[in-house]
Amino acid sequence: MSNETFNVAVVGSTGAVGEQILRLLEERNFPIKTLKLLSSARSAGSKLKFKGEDVTVEEAKPESFEGVQIALFSAGGDVSKALVPEAIKRGTVCIDNTSAFRMDPTAPLVVPEVNAEKIFEHNGVIANPNCSTIQMVAALKPLQDRYGLKRIIVSTYQAVSGSGAKAIAELNRQTKAIVNGEPVNPDVLPVASLPVKHQIAFNAVPQIDKFTDNGFTYEEMKMINETKKIMGDESIQVTATCVRIPVVYGHSESVYVELGSEYDLAEVRSLLENAPGLTVIDDPANQAYPLATDAAGKNDVFVGRLRRDLDSPTGLNLWIVSDNLLKGAAWNAVQIAEIIAARSQQA
Amino acid sequence: MSNETFNVAVVGSTGAVGEQILRLLEERNFPIKTLKLLSSARSAGSKLKFKGEDVTVEEAKPESFEGVQIALFSAGGDVSKALVPEAIKRGTVCIDNTSAFRMDPTAPLVVPEVNAEKIFEHNGVIANPNCSTIQMVAALKPLQDRYGLKRIIVSTYQAVSGSGAKAIAELNRQTKAIVNGEPVNPDVLPVASLPVKHQIAFNAVPQIDKFTDNGFTYEEMKMINETKKIMGDESIQVTATCVRIPVVYGHSESVYVELGSEYDLAEVRSLLENAPGLTVIDDPANQAYPLATDAAGKNDVFVGRLRRDLDSPTGLNLWIVSDNLLKGAAWNAVQIAEIIAARSQQA
Numbered sequence: 001m002s003n004e005t006f007n008v009a010v011v012g013s014t015g016a017v018g019e020q021i022l023r024l025l026e027e028r029n030f031p032i033k034t035l036k037l038l039s040s041a042r043s044a045g046s047k048l049k050f051k052g053e054d055v056t057v058e059e060a061k062p063e064s065f066e067g068v069q070i071a072l073f074s075a076g077g078d079v080s081k082a083l084v085p086e087a088i089k090r091g092t093v094c095i096d097n098t099s100a101f102r103m104d105p106t107a108p109l110v111v112p113e114v115n116a117e118k119i120f121e122h123n124g125v126i127a128n129p130n131c132s133t134i135q136m137v138a139a140l141k142p143l144q145d146r147y148g149l150k151r152i153i154v155s156t157y158q159a160v161s162g163s164g165a166k167a168i169a170e171l172n173r174q175t176k177a178i179v180n181g182e183p184v185n186p187d188v189l190p191v192a193s194l195p196v197k198h199q200i201a202f203n204a205v206p207q208i209d210k211f212t213d214n215g216f217t218y219e220e221m222k223m224i225n226e227t228k229k230i231m232g233d234e235s236i237q238v239t240a241t242c243v244r245i246p247v248v249y250g251h252s253e254s255v256y257v258e259l260g261s262e263y264d265l266a267e268v269r270s271l272l273e274n275a276p277g278l279t280v281i282d283d284p285a286n287q288a289y290p291l292a293t294d295a296a297g298k299n300d301v302f303v304g305r306l307r308r309d310l311d312s313p314t315g316l317n318l319w320i321v322s323d324n325l326l327k328g329a330a331w332n333a334v335q336i337a338e339i340i341a342a343r344s345q346q347a
Numbered sequence: 348m349s350n351e352t353f354n355v356a357v358v359g360s361t362g363a364v365g366e367q368i369l370r371l372l373e374e375r376n377f378p379i380k381t382l383k384l385l386s387s388a389r390s391a392g393s394k395l396k397f398k399g400e401d402v403t404v405e406e407a408k409p410e411s412f413e414g415v416q417i418a419l420f421s422a423g424g425d426v427s428k429a430l431v432p433e434a435i436k437r438g439t440v441c442i443d444n445t446s447a448f449r450m451d452p453t454a455p456l457v458v459p460e461v462n463a464e465k466i467f468e469h470n471g472v473i474a475n476p477n478c479s480t481i482q483m484v485a486a487l488k489p490l491q492d493r494y495g496l497k498r499i500i501v502s503t504y505q506a507v508s509g510s511g512a513k514a515i516a517e518l519n520r521q522t523k524a525i526v527n528g529e530p531v532n533p534d535v536l537p538v539a540s541l542p543v544k545h546q547i548a549f550n551a552v553p554q555i556d557k558f559t560d561n562g563f564t565y566e567e568m569k570m571i572n573e574t575k576k577i578m579g580d581e582s583i584q585v586t587a588t589c590v591r592i593p594v595v596y597g598h599s600e601s602v603y604v605e606l607g608s609e610y611d612l613a614e615v616r617s618l619l620e621n622a623p624g625l626t627v628i629d630d631p632a633n634q635a636y637p638l639a640t641d642a643a644g645k646n647d648v649f650v651g652r653l654r655r656d657l658d659s660p661t662g663l664n665l666w667i668v669s670d671n672l673l674k675g676a677a678w679n680a681v682q683i684a685e686i687i688a689a690r691s692q693q694a
Contacts (some may be wrong), residue, residue: 040613151658155502155601157551179523196634200505203640204504204592204599206652206666211631215654224657237658243504245551245592252551252602254502254588259553284558287543293550305553307562310571311498311584319553319588324669 002345005033007093008337009068011060011083013037013048016165019095020330026051028334031341032061038064040075048198057302062086071339072333073097088124093340095126095333099218102127102226109229112335113277114141119339126336129230130222131328132156132242132251137230137279138301138327139320140257142271144231148260150314151237155222157245158202158208159292162324163189167200171246174201190244208242219240246345250292251328253320262313265306272303277327282306290321298323299331349692352380355684356415356439358384358407358430359422360384360395364444365513368390368419373398375681378688385411387422401635403428415521417687419680420444435471441472441535442680449474449573459682460624461488466686473683476577478675479503479589479598484665485575485648485674486625487604489618491578495598495607497661498584501570504592504599506639507547509671511535514547518593521548535593555589559680564589597639598675600667609660612653619650624674629653637668645670646678 008030012018018039025032032338037048047054058064060079065071065087073080073095084094084101101107108118109127114137119126129137136154143149160167170188177184178201186197190207198205208219216224223240237258271279281290282304290302301322311314322328350533356375359365365386371666372379385407394401405411412418412434416692420427421444431441431448448454451563455465456474461462462485466473481503490496507514517535525548537554545552555566563571570587580675584605620627628637629651637649646670669675 026622089503111624153500155588157592175522176526177486179519179526190634194634198634202594203638204594205638206599206601207634208635211634212655213632215652227587237656239603239654239656239658239662239664241502241603241652241664243599243601245504246550246594247551252553252590254590256500256586256603257589284562287537287541287545287554287558289551289553291545291550293546299360305562305588309584309585309586310561310563316585316587317588335572 001035003031003161005031006069006341007034007067008032009036009038009065011038011071011073011079011086013057014039014046015074016161017074017257017325017329020325021074021334022048022050024330024334028338029339030334031345036064050129053270059182065090065092068092070337071097072337074333084125093122093126094124095128095336097128097329097333099130099222101125102129103229105347109226110336111137111230111332112339113138113275114230115232116339119336120343128329128333128336130219132158133223133226133230134328134332135251135301135320136253136255137222137227139303139317139318141231141273142275143257143259143268146271147263149233149257150230151241151258152170152227153256155241155254156243157247158242159247159249159251159324160189160244161191161249162208162251163244166192167246171200171248176245176295178202200244203246205244206241208244215338219346247292247299248320249296249323249325251324252290252292255318255320256309257316257318258312259314259316265308268316269306276305279299280304290319292321295321295323299326301327350378352378353416353690354381354414355379355384355539356385356418358385358418358420358426360404361386361390361393362421362678363420363508364543364672367672368421368681369395371396371677371681376685377681378692383411383415383653402488408410409582412437412439417440417442417684421676421680431472432604440469440473441471442475442683444475444676444680446477446569448472449476449569450522450576456573458484458577458679459686460462460485460622461577462579463686466683467690471517475680476573476672477566478509478569479505479566479600480573480577480599481675482573482648482667483570483600483602484599486619486650486665488578489622490497490604490606491677493618494610496578496580496604497607498605499574500586500603502588502601503590504594505589506594506596506598507536508596509555509598510591513539515595518547518595521546523595525549538669547591552591553588555591590669594639594668596643597668597674598671599637602665602667604663604665605655606661606663610663612655615663616653624648625650627651637666639668642668642670646673648674654678
C-alpha cells in the first residue's frame with residue numbers, strides 16, 4: 001500500500017452535508033494532497049477551517065476540476081447535472097450526493113456495506129443514495145444475504161435537517177412561536193418551492209418532496225426504486241410512506257420485511273450484530289431501542305424493536321435509526337471516497 | 348320515540364377524556380335526567396360546569412351507581428375493574444374506556460361505524476377500544492365490507508395526550524428547556540411507572556405502554572387483538588409498531604392493507620367518502636392530506652394519501668388521522684351512549 005495522496009474537491013462545502021464531509025475528511029485523516037472547497041458564487045470567498053488552516057471557498061466552475069482526482073458533490077441536483085460531466089471530462093471521479101445520477105443505469109448507486117464492489121464499475125460518477133434508503137438497505141443487507149427479501153413496507157419518521165438549514169430554522173422558529181403563544185406562519189416545509197406550507201412543529205406531515213403522478217412523493221419513489229437498484233433485485237416488492245416529524249437530526253424508520261424463508265429471531269439478531277456499520281440496540285426489559293436523539297452525530301445505523309410478525313412466519317418488524325446527514329449523506333460519501341483511495345494506493 | 352331521559356354518571360370526570368365526555372354530552376344535548384360526576388377521592392369536592400350549572404364531583408363508590416342507568420368510565424383500568432361490576436349489580440349499563448374488559452369474550456368491543464349491532468349483546472359493560480385501534484378500524488370497515496381484509500401492517504405517530512395531562516406538560520416543559528438551552532430531564536414518558544425515561548421533545552420514541560414477553564408493547568398488542576375482535580375476523584393478519592412523537596393532540600397512522608381482492612382506487616375513495624364518520628382529504632395536487640393539527644378538536648376520522656402498492660395489486664397505503672381524545676375515546680363512548688339511549692326511547 002502506497003502513501004499516495006489525492007487532489008480532492010468538495011462541491012457544496014458550505015452546506016449542511018458539505019460541512020459534515022469536511023469534518024469527516026479531517027477526522028478520518030483522508031489522504032489529501034490538495035483540498036479545493038467549491039460552492040455557488042453566493043458563498044464563494046468565505047473561509048472554512050480544515051485541520052486548523054483557513055481554506056477560501058471558490059465558485060464551482062468547469063475549470064475548477066482540472067487536476068482534481070476525487071470530488072464529492074452535495075450542492076443540489078442542478079449543480080451536479082451541470083458540473084459532474086465537466087469534472088468527468090477532466091478525469092475526476094465524482095461521488096454525487098444528489099438524485100441527479102442515482103437511477104442512471106450507467107452510474108453505480110452505492111452503500112458500501114451493501115454493494116461496495118459496484119464502485120469500480122463507474123464511468124466517472126458514483127451516486128450516493130437518498131438518506132432514508134441508505135439506512136434501510138444497510139440494515140436489511142445481512143437478512144437479504146441469509147434469507148432473501150420478498151417485500152419491504154416502510155414508514156418513515158424523518159428529521160427536518162433532511163430539508164436543509166432553512167427547515168431546521170423553521171422548526172425552531174415555529175416551536176418558539178407556539179411556546180410563546182404566537183402565530184406559526186409556515187414558510188418552508190413541506191417543500192420550499194411549492195405554494196402550500198404546513199406547520200411542522202408538533203405535527204406529522206406525510207409529504208417529503210413533490211408528488212409524482214401515481215400519488216407517491218418523489219421521496220417515496222426514491223426509497224422504492226433505489227432499494228431495488230442497490231440490493232440488485234428488481235423483484236423485491238417495496239412500498240413506502242415518508243413522513244416529516246419535528247425532529248432535528250436522525251431519521252427513524254418502521255420497517256416490515258417479508259423474508260424469503262422462515263427465520264430464527266436469535267439468528268437475525270446475531271446477523272445484525274455482526275454486520276459492519278450496524279449497532280443493535282434491542283433490550284425491551286431495559287427500555288433500550290434506537291432513538292433519533294441518540295443516533296445524532298454518530299456514523300452507524302442503529303437497529304432494534306426486532307419482532308416476529310405473530311401472524312406470518314416470514315414477517316419481521318424492525319426499527320432503524322441513523323443520522324441522515326452522516327450515514328444518510330456525508331459519511332456514506334466519505335466511505336466511498338476511502339474505498340477509491342485505498343484501491344488506488346494498492347494498485 | 349319517547350322523550351325518555353336518563354340518569355347518567357361520568358367516572359373520571361376530571362381527567363382529559365372525562366372533560367371531553369362532559370363537553371360532548373352537553374354539545375349533543377344528551378337526554379340527561381340526572382348527571383353524576385365521579386372521580387377518585389383526590390378530585391372529589393371540585394366543581395365542574397355542565398350547561399352553565401356547577402356540579403360537584405363526588406368520590407366514586409359502589410353506592411354511587413344506585414339508580415344510574417348509563418355510566419361512562421375513564422378513570423383507569425383499576426377503577427373500572429373495581430367499580431364496573433358494582434355498577435352492573437345495580438343495573439347500570441357501563442361504557443368503559445379502559446382496557447379492563449376489552450378482550451373479555453362476554454364484553455362487546457364497539458366502534459359504532461363498525462359493529463354497533465354488538466352493543467346490545469352486552470352483559471352490563473360495553474368496552475371502548477384503544478384510541479389507535481378505533482380510528483384504524485373505522486377507516487378500514489368500508490374496505491373490509493367490499494373487498495375483505497387479509498392483512499394490516501400499521502405504524503403509528505401518536506400524540507402525547509394519549510398518555511395523559513402529565514405527558515402533555517412534560518412535552519411542553521422539555522420543549523421550553525431545549526429552546527432555552529437548558530437540560531431536558533425526562534420524567535414521565537415513555538411509561539410513568541417504569542424506571543427508564545426518554546426525551547420526547549424533538550424525538551420519536553418506539554415504546555407506548557410496557558413491553559410484553561413477545562417483544563411487542565401492550566399498545567401494539569391492543570391494536571393487533573382489538574382489531575380482530577372488532578372486525579369480527581380472527582383470520583385478519585395484523586402487525587403494529589407504535590411510536591410516540593412530539594405532537595399534542597391527534598394520532599396519525601401509516602396503514603398498509605392487503606385486501607381480499609384487487610380493487611379500483613377510485614372506488615376505494617368513493618367508499619371512504621360515503622362512509623359514516625370519515626372525511627377523505629386526499630388531493631396531492633393541492634398538498635392536501637390529513638394532519639394531526641387539523642384533526643385536533645374534531646370528531647371525524649380523516650383519511651388520505653390513498654395509494655396502490657405499485658408491486659401488489661391487492662396492496663393499499665392509507666394515512667389515517669384522528670383526535671385521540673375524541674373519536675379515540677370520548678366521542679366513541681358518547682356515540683355508544685347515544686345508541687343505547689335511542690334504543691330505549693324507541694322501546
